[in-house]
Amino acid sequence: MDAVITTVQSTLTRHQNEKRALIAILQDIQAEYNFLPREALEFVAKSLGVPLIDVIGVATFYRAFSLKPRGRHLVTVCLGTACHVRGGPKILSEFVKKLAISPGDTTKDKHFTLETVACLGCCAIGPVVVVDGNYYAHTTIRKVDSIVRKYAKKRVKK
Numbered sequence: 809m810d811a812v813i814t815t816v817q818s819t820l821t822r823h824q825n826e827k828r829a830l831i832a833i834l835q836d837i838q839a840e841y842n843f844l845p846r847e848a849l850e851f852v853a854k855s856l857g858v859p860l861i862d863v864i865g866v867a868t869f870y871r872a873f874s875l876k877p878r879g880r881h882l883v884t885v886c887l888g889t890a891c892h893v894r895g896g897p898k899i900l901s902e903f904v905k906k907l908a909i910s911p912g913d914t915t916k917d918k919h920f921t922l923e924t925v926a927c928l929g930c931c932a933i934g935p936v937v938v939v940d941g942n943y944y945a946h947t948t949i950r951k952v953d954s955i956v957r958k959y960a961k962k963r964v965k966k
């Protein structure tokens with residue numbers, strides 16, 4: 809049996825194949841693979857007796873889920889109004905330059921994924937960047953360099 813299906817099977821068993829546990833099941837799969845593989849979604853739909861379109865609907869509704877493979881480190885740059893006027897676009901440009909990818913893309917080595925968000929709800933500390941759930945307040949171009957170096961180092965240690 810395919811490794812993805814085996815993992816998804818154990819996730820479903822843990823959640824007792826409950827349809828109402830769909831979000832928790834998807835969270836577990838996302839935690840395992842850092843995205844939701846298509847074959848996993850198909851297997852979940854079939855196992856729960858839910859139309860695939862419904863599973864995909866849930867998977868695409870929540871920002872926490874991704875249907876595309878993500879890198880080990882998720883960099884999110886806020887471009888909401890408050891962060892925008894405080895230099896958010898310049899911060900994003902610096903990440904684009906340093907990582908050599910566009911927003912929505914993942915580096916070839918699958919180390920970084922770069923995304924943008926409309927507002928993180930902490931406008932007073934903008935421009936805000938979040939990496940793997942860690943918030944960086946009042947981000948400057950110099951801080952971008954240190955953030956990238958910090959997470960790039962984590963690659964070397966592994």
Ligand code: FES
Pocket residue numbers: 886887888889890891892926927928929930931932934936
């Ligand atoms: S606009 Fe960036 S946190 Fe609200």
